[in-house]
Amino acid sequence: MTGPGGLPMPGLARMAEVTRAISEAARRGPDEAVGRWLIHEPWSIVGQRNTVKAKNRIVMPAIPTGLASTQGDATDAMNEWYRARSVGGVGLILVEPAYVVRDAGERDSSTVSGEFSPRLVIDAKSDQKALRSLADAIRSSGAVPGISLALPSERDIAAAAFSDFKLWITAVAVASSACDSAGFEVIELVFSHDGLVHRSLRRATNRRTDRFGRGEAGRFRLARELARSAVTAAMSPVIVKFAIDQRRWGGLNAEAGTRLALALQDDGVAALEIVGGDRWDDASLQLSCGVGEGPVIARTSGAIHQGVRIPIIASGRLLSPTGAEETLRDTNATAVAMGRALIADPSWVAKARAGVEEEIVPCIGCLGCHSAMDGGTIGCVVNGDEVHVTGLHVQQASHPLSIAVLGAGLPGLEFARVASSRGHDVTVIPGTMPLGGVTGLRSSVPGNAEFGRAFLYFGDRLREFGSGLGETIPDDCDLVVDARPLPGLKLSWAVGRSVLTASSVLGRDLHQMYGIGRRVAICGPGSLAGEVALFLAGWGRRPTVVVPGTSDNPFPDAHPMHALRLVERLIGYKCDLVTDATPVEWNETLDRKHRLTVRRGDGTTAVLGPFQTAVEATGWSEPxxxxxxxxxxxxxxxIVLGDSQSFETVRKLVHWANQLARTV
Structure with a gap:
């Protein structure tokens, strides 16, 4: 978007123009067509008593935000989080998932459990006023307010008493009625993500011999009775979310999923959301970065759709308008769920509709949004806005400054983006690090290419606002923001000319690989060691990864899905993985057949090798x-800000960078 004469518009003027275009797109009614784009067309969910019409086919799926009160009720912060997505143009918003509980004791325990705490809890004692405020906040800008209900996970389905199932069925009816009364127009039941119902559906986990087991009909029984209970209790249409996890032994395949879908359709369910298995322990699911865009099980969703009459919502790894559109056209799905894309940018839909896709804040597949910040809230490592409403509430600087940003990591780039949009003269000085800082180095690892989406986004924004890269601090500089990582760590064992650090290895090209040798020991406490190994394997080396973690959890610092994908890639590149081992001594020899002595968890020692080189992959000190x-x-x-290899820390730094840039 340009100003008169084709010149770039000043920062705030351009942002105002973009914001106007986005706002107009978000306000357009469901009957206003946008070319031939299916994602912008309306669709209907036909329930037993009511029919709901969504203005477009983009669904915000249920994702825990951690914004509930300690009593498990909706809060003003939660209202604003979901309102931002409604303002951004989403058609159907499914809140949380909220826990369904059977009594006050379960309410107290449920609010402090789960990945993001506290969690929203629904029962007869839920604060109806707070729930209604949440539904109204979503409805205020044209989105359909829906809420997702889940049963707290019980790992041992066989141990659950028959009477427990009856209590759950009753509790779901009570919760559905409560949400209905609060003004939610769609009720979703979650039968996925390794919860109680998901485990009851799978042959591998349901070994019961009563009517809730013993064959497929028995395994489907709990899901069907819960669905019928909700359909009977609520005036609103009921959606069911379940998983096709055919890559796992004993999981639902497409054929069994179709039979379940047909049964649920007969029970009065109005629509289905199909997701891909259990993200905790199925490394084959394409949910982490570097595997390309597209729904995890798009073809499976399409196959199931052929067998049922009710709408199907496809889910998984959808990031761009083109990807969402192709899913609707190629899979016969009715709508698409876009979770992480809408965490990264709540105005995704409005920007796509306004024709400013380049303004969409990208999801980079890092799963940093799944690492709860202080207070347990969800967020994005690329978008530092407090409530994630990009481009709003930025004021022109009263006294523009000359600012130098040292380091081009995500925190530094976010500061430069916001500060330059306010009229400050900002120069970014990357120094010895690439664009993207620590994340930029990691983007060179096979499988991490999606990290580069962030650098392209920030580069485009800085060019539009007239900021550039430099090598030195300008003479007239008023403010320096130091967003560089702290020095890399090198532990006591890592002594000798043949020992390198992760920061000195990542990002090298072929000519810089000479002298490293073919066999390399990569030693570190976490996932960075695995990433360095993949980088070297991509250049033809044969690395051995040495980590103190167990064989079941070699990379405890990474999100479980990333850790499993990392192990899968290491196996694919034929990298050796030595677990339960901590380096204690590196022994160099003149013939370059060096040995590494490690200490095992049981106190014994072992000697590994020979190696030509070792890499100390502890990484950078944490700011x-x-x-x-x-x-x-x-x-x-x-002002010292910093950078980090931990996406949880990067999220905090990016948030602080955003807030700081608004005030300087």
Missing amino acids: QVTGPTETVVDGTRT
Whole structure:
């Protein structure tokens, strides 16, 4: 978008123009066509008593936000989080999932459990006023308010008493009625993600011999009775979310999923959301970065759709308008669920409809959104806005400054983006690191290419706002923001000319690989060691990864899905993985047949090798996470921000960078 004469528009003027276009697109009614784009067309969910019409085919799926009160009720912060997605143009928003509980004791325990705590809890004692405010916040900008209900996970389905199932069925009816009364127009039941019902559906986990087991009809019984209970209790249409996890032994395949879908259709279910298995322990599911865009089980969703009359919502790894459109055209799905894309940018739909796709804040597949920040809330490592409403609430600087940003990591780039949009003259100085900082180095690892989406996004924004890259701090600099990572760590065992660090290896090209040798020991406490190994394997080396983690959990610092995908890639590249081993000594020899002595978890030692080189892959020291610090360096005001290899830390730093840039 340009100004008069084709010149770039000033930062805030351009943002205002984009915001107007986005707002107009978000306000368009469901009957206003947008070319031939299916994603912008309306669709209907026909229930037993009511029919709901969504203005487009984009669904915000149920994702826990951690914004509930400690009592498990909706809060103002939760209202604003979901309102932002409604303002951004989403057609149907499914809240949380909320826990269904049977009594006050379960309510108390449920609010403090789960990946993001506290969690929304629904029962007869739920705060109806708070729930209605949440539904109204979503409805206020044209989205259909829906809510997702889940049963707390019980790992041993066989141990559940018959009477427990009856209590759950009653509890779902009570919760559905409560949500209905609060103004939610769609009720979704979650039968996936390794919850109680998901485990009851799978042959591998349901070994019961009563009527809730003993063959497929028995395994389907709990799901069907819960669905019938909700359909009977609620005036709103009921959606069921279940998993096709055919890559796992004993999981639902497409044929069994179709039979379940037909049964649920007969029970009065109005639509289905199909997801891909259990993200915790199925490494074959394409949910992590580097595997390309598209729904995890798009073809399976399409196959099931052929067998049922009710709408199907396809889910998984959908990021771009083109990808969402292709899913609707190629799979016969009726709508698409876009979770992480709408976490990264709540205005995704409006930007796509306004024709400014380049403005969409990208999801980079890092799963940092699944690492809860202080207070348990969800967020994005690329989007630092407090409530994720990109482009809003930014004020022109009253006294524009000359600012130098040292380091081009995500925190530094976010600061530069917001500060330059306010009229400051910003120069980004990458130094010895690539664009993207630590994340930029990691993007060179096979499987991490999606990280580069962030650098393209920030590069485009900085060019539009007139900021550029430099090599030195300008003479007239008023403020320096130090967003560089702290120095890399090198432990006591890592002594010798043949020992390198992860930061000195990542990003090298072929000519810089000479002298490293073919056999390399990569030693570190977590996933960075695996990533360095993949990088070297991509250049023809034969690395051995040495980590203290167990064989069941070699990379405990990574999200479970990333850890499993990392192990899968290491196997694919034929990298050796040595677990339960901590390096204690590196022994160099003149013939370059070096040996590594490690200590096992049981206290014994072992000698590994021979190797030509070792890489100490502990990584960079972690910056303090209490907030930016200010000092004076060489007479210039300097604010120290930092960078990190931990996406959880990067999220905090990006958030602080955003807030800091709004105030300087």
